[in-house]
Amino acid sequence: MQIVFYARVSTDEQTAAHQAKQAKAAGFEIDVVVADEGVSGVSTALADRPQGRRLFDMLRRDDVLVVRWVDRLGRNYADVTETIREFMRRGVIVKTVINGMVFDGATTDPMLMAVRDALILFMAATAQAQTEATKEAQKAGIEHAKGREDAYLGRKPSYTRKQFDSVVDAFNRGEAVAAIHKATGISRGTIYRIRDNRGQAEAALARWAA
Template identity: 30%
Template structure:
């Protein structure tokens, strides 16, 4: 397997017929690709394109955009997990549909999805809908809890932006990749900047 580091133009690669191409992404330089690379290597990828970039910013994933545009009919795109590929369920489905129209196979190892089969296509849409439902449910429960707290007088005005329990919950969402910072902030009813400020002291205290 050839490993193509982020920053190297995909166009420079020698294109193989019916290539099996892996894609690995981490959000920050402090994170490791190793877990994803080991899994992609185990399924026989011809090469892997990897990059560092936030899943919430399309412009932060130039290697993915270049990779998608260079895939050909009968190629296979393999990812460790679906959230490595897209920022949202809507984008994920759009990418899958585009690849399907171009007869490019999509595999997700963690969810055991293969879109070349009817069962795989069905499972892809089911997993996507479940993931979106779970995020919406979490956000709804959080908003309901905040409204109940305000109604009982426990949260008044702007005296307290995020309670310690909310910060812990946000850290759990982010650590499990269940939500992005923007999604977690929305679920908690605060801005992304407020969430980041609340998380920073917590990180310092844990050092």
């Protein structure tokens, strides 16, 4: 049996090493780290990523696949649910660092199977919903800024687009403000403002074309 950690890194502010460090801190003994960098989880299915394809080749029955959260596998509902089910069909156990979820195809108890499958569906839906919410916020911010070139721009945001996305991503995973502050370097006050009024924070970025 081998324990394989998979990381998907989509921005310059994320690193595979950081994600692997989180997993080890959570108690996972990792044998192999596999990472795709600069890859979108929205438009590129796991099987279409260079290192994602490698997972399907290297994982065998009783192996364990560890990911920070299911959004590392993808942000498309259908793709994520089918990916997890395919690994389970192969006898691979999928575990998440955040929330400590375990998806094991060896489960035969009907109630446990129902709970497991419901969790897969819920977490995959959450990953896609998070992406769609971010897109809508971006759209609202852009629309708010259109045609207002002479308008007062307001205070320039103290965070970048990548930092904003990281904060939103972290809140959707249920992470605490203190942890987000430590990971992003953004002040706690700013993180609270993003949490409490995401649309306004997004609009500020759009006004400054950030």
